[in-house]
Amino acid sequence: MGEVLKVAMPKGRIYKKAAQLFREAGIVIPDDVDDSRRLVIPIPEANMEFIMAKPVDVPTYVEYGVADIGIVGKDVLLEENRDVYELLDLGIARCRMSVIALPDRQPGIHLRVATKYPNVAARYFREQGEQVEVIKLNGSIELAPLIGLADRIVDMVETGQTLKDNGLVELESIFGITSRLIANRVSYRMKNDAIQQLCDKLEKVMPGAGAAKA
Amino acid sequence: MSKPKGFEKPVGVRDYLPRATRRLRRIERSVLDCMANWGYDPIKTPTLEYYDTVGIASSTPDRKLYKLLSSRGQTLVLRSDMTAPIARVASSLLREEPLPLRLSYHANVFRAIEEEAGREAEFFQTGVELVGDRSPEADAEVIALAIASLQAAGVKTFKFAMGHVGFLNGLFDEALPGRTDAQQALKERLLHRDYVGFRETTESLGLKREQQEELEGLLRLRGGVEVCEQAAGLSGHTLALESLTHLRSVWEALVDYGVSQHVLIDLTMIGDFSYYTGMVFEGYAAELGFPVCSGGRYDNLLRQFGRDVPATGFALKTTRILDGVDDPAGEEERPALIVYEASRRAEALAEAGRIRAEGGAAVTRLAAENADSENESGRYSRVLHFAGENSPVQ
Numbered sequence: 001m002g003e004v005l006k007v008a009m010p011k012g013r014i015y016k017k018a019a020q021l022f023r024e025a026g027i028v029i030p031d032d033v034d035d036s037r038r039l040v041i042p043i044p045e046a047n048m049e050f051i052m053a054k055p056v057d058v059p060t061y062v063e064y065g066v067a068d069i070g071i072v073g074k075d076v077l078l079e080e081n082r083d084v085y086e087l088l089d090l091g092i093a094r095c096r097m098s099v100i101a102l103p104d105r106q107p108g109i110h111l112r113v114a115t116k117y118p119n120v121a122a123r124y125f126r127e128q129g130e131q132v133e134v135i136k137l138n139g140s141i142e143l144a145p146l147i148g149l150a151d152r153i154v155d156m157v158e159t160g161q162t163l164k165d166n167g168l169v170e171l172e173s174i175f176g177i178t179s180r181l182i183a184n185r186v187s188y189r190m191k192n193d194a195i196q197q198l199c200d201k202l203e204k205v206m207p208g209a210g211a212a213k214a
Numbered sequence: 215m216s217k218p219k220g221f222e223k224p225v226g227v228r229d230y231l232p233r234a235t236r237r238l239r240r241i242e243r244s245v246l247d248c249m250a251n252w253g254y255d256p257i258k259t260p261t262l263e264y265y266d267t268v269g270i271a272s273s274t275p276d277r278k279l280y281k282l283l284s285s286r287g288q289t290l291v292l293r294s295d296m297t298a299p300i301a302r303v304a305s306s307l308l309r310e311e312p313l314p315l316r317l318s319y320h321a322n323v324f325r326a327i328e329e330e331a332g333r334e335a336e337f338f339q340t341g342v343e344l345v346g347d348r349s350p351e352a353d354a355e356v357i358a359l360a361i362a363s364l365q366a367a368g369v370k371t372f373k374f375a376m377g378h379v380g381f382l383n384g385l386f387d388e389a390l391p392g393r394t395d396a397q398q399a400l401k402e403r404l405l406h407r408d409y410v411g412f413r414e415t416t417e418s419l420g421l422k423r424e425q426q427e428e429l430e431g432l433l434r435l436r437g438g439v440e441v442c443e444q445a446a447g448l449s450g451h452t453l454a455l456e457s458l459t460h461l462r463s464v465w466e467a468l469v470d471y472g473v474s475q476h477v478l479i480d481l482t483m484i485g486d487f488s489y490y491t492g493m494v495f496e497g498y499a500a501e502l503g504f505p506v507c508s509g510g511r512y513d514n515l516l517r518q519f520g521r522d523v524p525a526t527g528f529a530l531k532t533t534r535i536l537d538g539v540d541d542p543a544g545e546e547e548r549p550a551l552i553v554y555e556a557s558r559r560a561e562a563l564a565e566a567g568r569i570r571a572e573g574g575a576a577v578t579r580l581a582a583e584n585a586d587s588e589n590e591s592g593r594y595s596r597v598l599h600f601a602g603e604n605s606p607v608q
Contacts, residue, residue: 066503083406084407085407086406086407086410087409088410185498185503186498186499186500186505189373189375189498190373
């Protein structure tokens with residue numbers, strides 16, 4: 001087998017689903033990888049090396065080529081806008097990006113939007129022909145309308161339970177989100193065989209694979 | 215913003231200290247020599263150009279152009295590439311020169327990009343333009359020269375990928391006749407290397423299953439010359455077929471150059487500049503995360519400057535190569551130090567002159583008291599003393 005493939009893996013929610021998908025595709029990955037505190041984990045069985053990264057940083061590692069490929073949500077890709085190959089829609093970690101508000105709230109003259117995704121939010125409202133003020137938050141975005149920081153929030157919605165619990169409503173869904181396989185521009189050429197083989201294996205087991213045949 | 219501190223410089227620009235400058239010079243010299251051996255003459259153009267001529271022609275997005283106002287109120291740009299300025303010169307000052315023109319350059323270019331490490335606002339490119347030859351031979355020549363140049367720069371492990379804009383234009387025009395928006399959408403996806411989005415777009419176009427699969431099949435068209443045969447099955451469009459024939463001829467020439475093993479055909483390649491009209495290519499080096507070379511054919515660019523001739527060329531991203539190439543052993547030649555007493559200065563300077571005439575480097579200095587740690591820092595290869603009445607001592 002050729003060179004080791006360096007894979008930037010998102011820690012947390014997506015990792016478990018991605019590892020599961022890899023296993024279904026016949027790639028041997030030990031069980032305890034994500035329990036370890038190690039950040040760089042060799043997977044000699046698969047001729048890979050996992051780089052355990054914060055999800056939002058995955059496209060950065062891949063763009064600079066310190067990771068050959070990576071797995072990352074479409075939400076992060078759209079927010080970060082990195083120059084990478086987007087090879088596959090893995091169909092895992094499905095959710096959506098939505099505009100959310102309190103049901104009865106009348107926005108002031110200047111619409112204020114709180115979000116973890118300032119680029120996505122600004123672009124969306126711009127396309128709607130609205131100029132808004134964007135406030136960047138780093139977590140618990142649902143708080144913003146509840147305590148009067150913002151009129152709307154733009155955030156990822158998986159089940160909608162958190163919204164319900166806090167009396168918020170989804171006004172509009174902006175786009176659907178799934179995890180993607182991305183590749184560095186140079187690695188995609190220099191390690192093309194290994195990357196193509198991985199794509200072929202993953203495509204056979206991806207949920208809803210019919211929608212994304214290469 | 216607070217006032218800059220004394221040591222700061224604008225984000226995106228770099229100082230090149232002597233060590234880096236020496237390496238940059240060495241790469242520049244080896245690459246330009248290589249290009250000269252292929253018959254390419256060096257050319258220099260100004261850093262400043264008019265926005266309305268070279269600025270527009272460079273097809274660099276406006277937000278990435280550095281613009282300034284001349285004292286007469288005209289908008290100027292810092293050149294963002296060398297292809298557009300050379301097109302201007304080839305169409306004006308070199309108008310009467312017989313074609314083809316073979317020109318080479320090494321120059322700094324400017325792009326106002328996001329402020330982040332590794333994305334320089336000013337960087338060096340070394341490249342060539344071959345003006346006035348539309349044949350596959352010319353395209354093969356620039357690719358073969360790009361490979362030779364990369365080798366001359368000291369890059370050992372590399373690959374090239376080559377595609378054809380004409381093939382994509384033909385293919386999309388046949389699949390989506392008259393639907394320029396849809397064609398453009400597909401090209402945008404390829405330009406952004408978004409294969410997932412490309413598949414989604416093909417699905418959304420309401421095409422017959424068969425046509426949709428043909429378009430998606432494009433994403434698998436990668437490999438050797440056999441790709442051209444496979445692609446010929448996807449389209450009966452004249453432009454697409456002509457483009458494939460052209461690409462095949464380029465490939466055959468590359469086989470005869472003995473470099474086709476470095477080249478891969480990828481028909482999804484569209485080229486980062488919108489002035490590309492035909493064959494496009496990119497070069498990649500192992501260990502460097504970004505491409506180190508890009509090029510292609512631009513048959514309509516010179517027309518914008520009033521001379522309707524085809525052209526093809528490439529640029530090496532010399533600054534990036536600098537980051538990835540090791541110093542050849544013993545490259546750093548340290549100078550000799552000649553220390554003299556006033557009475558023997560003429561002799562010492564003559565000795566220094568002799569070393570320099572032989573191509574060596576020598577530094578001379580008047581001997582001073584309490585300066586006996588001459589070679590401590592290893593700055594000099596040797597120290598010669600001209601002192602008293604004796605001959606020089608090492």
